[in-house]
Every structure is written in C-alpha cells, then in structure tokens.
Amino acid sequence: MRRFLRENSLSLAFGIGFLLTLFGQMIAGHADFNNRLVSDGMEPIGIGSYLTSSDFAVDVTENWQSEYLQFFLYVFVTVWLLQRGSPESKELDKAGPESDKDQLVGEHAPADAPGWARAGGWRRAVYSRSLGLVMGAVFLLSWLAQSVTGTAAYNEQQLRGLQAPISWAQYLTSADFWNRTLQNWQSELLAVASMVVLSIYLRQRGSPESKPVGAAHTATGVEG
Amino acid sequence: MSISRWCRGVLVAVLAVTTGCGASGGRSEGASAAATGFTDALRQGDGRQACALLAPRTLEELEKSEQTSCDEAVTQEQVPAGDVVREVDVYGDQARVVLGDDTLFLAHFSSGWKVTAAGCVPRPEQPYDCQVKGG
Numbered sequence: 001m002r003r004f005l006r007e008n009s010l011s012l013a014f015g016i017g018f019l020l021t022l023f024g025q026m027i028a029g030h031a032d033f034n035n036r037l038v039s040d041g042m043e044p045i046g047i048g049s050y051l052t053s054s055d056f057a058v059d060v061t062e063n064w065q066s067e068y069l070q071f072f073l074y075v076f077v078t079v080w081l082l083q084r085g086s087p088e089s090k091e092l093d094k095a096g097p098e099s100d101k102d103q104l105v106g107e108h109a110p111a112d113a114p115g116w117a118r119a120g121g122w123r124r125a126v127y128s129r130s131l132g133l134v135m136g137a138v139f140l141l142s143w144l145a146q147s148v149t150g151t152a153a154y155n156e157q158q159l160r161g162l163q164a165p166i167s168w169a170q171y172l173t174s175a176d177f178w179n180r181t182l183q184n185w186q187s188e189l190l191a192v193a194s195m196v197v198l199s200i201y202l203r204q205r206g207s208p209e210s211k212p213v214g215a216a217h218t219a220t221g222v223e224g
Numbered sequence: 225m226s227i228s229r230w231c232r233g234v235l236v237a238v239l240a241v242t243t244g245c246g247a248s249g250g251r252s253e254g255a256s257a258a259a260t261g262f263t264d265a266l267r268q269g270d271g272r273q274a275c276a277l278l279a280p281r282t283l284e285e286l287e288k289s290e291q292t293s294c295d296e297a298v299t300q301e302q303v304p305a306g307d308v309v310r311e312v313d314v315y316g317d318q319a320r321v322v323l324g325d326d327t328l329f330l331a332h333f334s335s336g337w338k339v340t341a342a343g344c345v346p347r348p349e350q351p352y353d354c355q356v357k358g359g
Contacts, residue, residue, distance in 0.1 A: 152316065155313070156315040
C-alpha cells in the first residue's frame with residue numbers, strides 16, 4: 001500500500017487537490033450566487049440546486065476547456081517548434097515526428113511496447129497521436145459544454161434583468177462567451193510562454209521540469 | 225433544438241456533467257400557469273389573488289409607488305389581460321411568458337412561481353419597459 005502511494009503520489013496529490021478545490025469553488029460560488037440573488041430580490045437556493053445550476057457548470061467548464069487547450073497545444077506544437085536552452089523543447093535537430101527508430105514503433109518496438117505501437121496502419125497512426133487527440137477532444141467537449149451552460153447562465157441573468165433570452169448561436173458571438181473564453185486562454189498561453197523561457201535560465205533541483213542545476217543555459221532538451 | 229435538450233443530450237450523455245440549465249416541461253407549465261393566473265385575476269378584478277402571485281419585492285414596490293395596499297394598487301394598473309400563451313422561456317429559476325398581448329417575467333420561489341414584472345413591452349438593446357416590476 002505504501003509503495004503504491006509512493007509510486008503514484010503525483011497523480012494522487014493532484015487528483016485530491018482537484019477535488020478539494022472544486023469543493024471550495026462550489027462553496028464560494030454558492031455564496032456568491034446567493035448574494036446576487038438576494039440583492040435582486042430573489043430567494044437564495046440550496047447547495048444541491050447550485051451544484052446542478054448552469055452558473056456553476058459554466059464556471060467549471062470555462063476553466064477546464066482552457067487547461068486542456070493548453071496541454072493540447074503544448075503536446076502538438078512541441079513536435080515542431082523549438083526553444084534553444086529550454087528543457088521544454090526537444091533538441092534542436094529533432095523537429096518533427098522523428099523516425100520510427102527514434103520513436104520505438106513497428107519493427108523497432110521493444111518487447112514490452114504497447115500493442116498498437118508494434119501494429120501498423122491506422123492503429124499506430126492513432127496511438128502515435130493519442131495524447132494530443134484526447135487532450136484536443138476534451139478541450140472541444142469542455143468548450144462546447146461551456147457554450148451550452150454559458151447560454152443558460154447568461155439567459156437566467158437576462159431574465160432576472162427583464163431582458164429577452166438569446167439562442168445558443170447568438171451566444172457564440174456574444175461578448176460574454178468570448179470574454180470568458182479569452183480571459184482563460186491568455187493566462188494559459190502566458191503560463192506556458194513563461195515556463196519555456198524561465199526554464200532556460202532558472203533551475204529547480206530534482207524536478208524533471210527543470211534542467212540539472214549545473215546545466216548550461218544553452219543546453220536544450222535536457223531534463224533534470 | 226432547445227437549450228434543455230442540448231443540456232441533456234450533450235452534457236449528460238457525453239460528459240456526465242450536471243448543468244441544471246434549461247427548462248423541463250413541468251417548470252414551463254408552472255410558469256405559464258402562474259402568468260395566466262395573474263392576468264386572469266386582474267381580468268376578474270381579484271386584486272387579492274393577483275397579489276398572491278406577485279414576487280415579494282414587486283409587491284413591495286407596487287405598494288410603495290401607489291401608496292396603497294397591493295390589492296387596490298394592482299387592479300389600478302393598466303396591465304393587459306392576455307390569456308393565450310405564445311412563448312415560454314425558462315432558465316434556472318427565471319422565466320419569461322409571452323401572452324397574446326402581454327409579456328410577464330417570473331421567478332421561482334419555494335412557494336411556487338411568482339410574477340416579478342408584468343405589462344412589459346420590449347425595447348431595443350434595453351430591458352423591457354414594465355408597468356409592474358420590483359425595484
């Protein structure tokens with residue numbers, strides 16, 4: 001048991017952290033939502049109703065979509081784009097999908113390679129891009145969910161303010177949808193750009209996200 | 225396709241994320257019944273029944289602006305007494321019911337749907353202009 005916890009501590013810590021912060025968001029969001037309701041002369045709602053409300057759902061999904069977009073872009077873009085000196089980049093002569101030998105697929109696959117890495121055709125093609133594809137798919141679904149729940153949350157607010165509701169298609173071109181979307185995208189892109197550049201010059205001893213402390217600033221594709 | 229169906233079809237089926245958005249049939253019917261109940265009461269001159277269907281803040285605002293009891297004040301308002309429901313929109317605990325010659329806004333309270341505004345006329349790029357409404 002102790003061994004299991006140690007060998008999976010990264011996933012477990014972030015998974016538990018996710019659940020705790022989602023719970024915290026639910027508590028704070030519920031209080032904030034009820035403050036707005038009472039201010040508008042409405043009746044406050046219970047935590048269960050808030051948990052299934054479009055207001056909570058849009059706040060959750062707008063953040064999910066941007067996080068998955070960040071990783072989807074990062075996974076795909078780093079196949080081709082490089083950054084001299086960054087441990088986030090591949091070595092400068094390895095831009096592109098690389099050879100089958102480098103990627104250990106087909107006849108170069110070791111005995112313990114995943115089955116689809118040894119296979120040919122569409123299975124290898126799909127498995128070779130499966131990380132980015134799943135990240136991209138979750139991004140698109142989360143963004144779709146944001147647009148749907150955002151429409152409902154926006155319309156609830158419209159009706160409370162004695163204004164007409166709008167359709168999903170109208171919401172897709174609304175300021176509310178793009179403000180929610182872009183404010184998340186800009187922060188994700190800033191965080192990635194910062195990590196790429198700062199990791200050229202700064203170090204975190206023992207972290208695989210950093211170069212070894214003594215590595216040169218010009219060393220590229222080296223992780224500690 | 226309605227937002228409600230989107231929610232069920234897309235979110236519940238694909239992501240299993242509960243959203244609570246959109247309106248179920250029951251909620252639309254409840255909002256419609258409260259709206260027509262309000263206009264019926266006005267048509268019959270039953271101020272007491274009409275006031276029982278007003279949201280607390282709307283009732284309070286009506287009494288304050290007319291300087292009289294709600295029962296009297298509400299029957300003095302020139303609210304169109306439409307009875308044919310043309311369109312119902314329900315999102316969360318808010319609703320808009322468009323009748324033949326009136327538009328009402330409602331909110332859901334623990335005691336049921338209550339009218340927050342009535343006698344409403346749309347204005348471009350602005351909130352509806354309503355004869356009866358809360359602060």
